[in-house]
Amino acid sequence: xxxxxxxxxxxxxxxxxxxxxxxxxxxxxxxxxxxxxxxxxxxxxxxxxxxxxxxxxxxxxxxxxxxxxxxxxxxxxxxxxxxxxxxxxxxxxxxxxxxxxxxxxxxxxxxxxxxxxxxxxxxxxxxxxxxxxxxxxxxxxxxxxxx
Numbered sequence: 001x002x003x004x005x006x007x008x009x010x011x012x013x014x015x016x017x018x019x020x021x022x023x024x025x026x027x028x029x030x031x032x033x034x035x036x037x038x039x040x041x042x043x044x045x046x047x048x049x050x051x052x053x054x055x056x057x058x059x060x061x062x063x064x065x066x067x068x069x070x071x072x073x074x075x076x077x078x079x080x081x082x083x084x085x086x087x088x089x090x091x092x093x094x095x096x097x098x099x100x101x102x103x104x105x106x107x108x109x110x111x112x113x114x115x116x117x118x119x120x121x122x123x124x125x126x127x128x129x130x131x132x133x134x135x136x137x138x139x140x141x142x143x144x145x146x147x
Contacts, residue, residue, distance in 0.1 A: 009140055027085075033123075034123050
């Protein structure tokens, strides 16, 4: 159910969206992804079964997150750690992924160079089509802006 009645839905599509939609290419895997089974999107929320996710959801970690949210110093330390982790993982990915740059996005709008990127594009295309179909069936204009 939609809470608003828009005349237009504008979806901003950036070069990292394809990577973000792929469990194989995305560095942050602590969230749900879609997979393709017989050309249909299937939700993969298996991350919920991981020890890391259960640890993040523990009472101790929830208390820690509350402390971080209340402290600018802790937020700065968290962002520094996240930035370092992101750069390290993306550098590893760049070494193992052909046809991409350091951040895994350069050339993303060209022909996919390996199976992982082909699958990421197939998943992304299905997601975009699902969004478009949902918008159009409500008689609303759908626009996709590539940024």
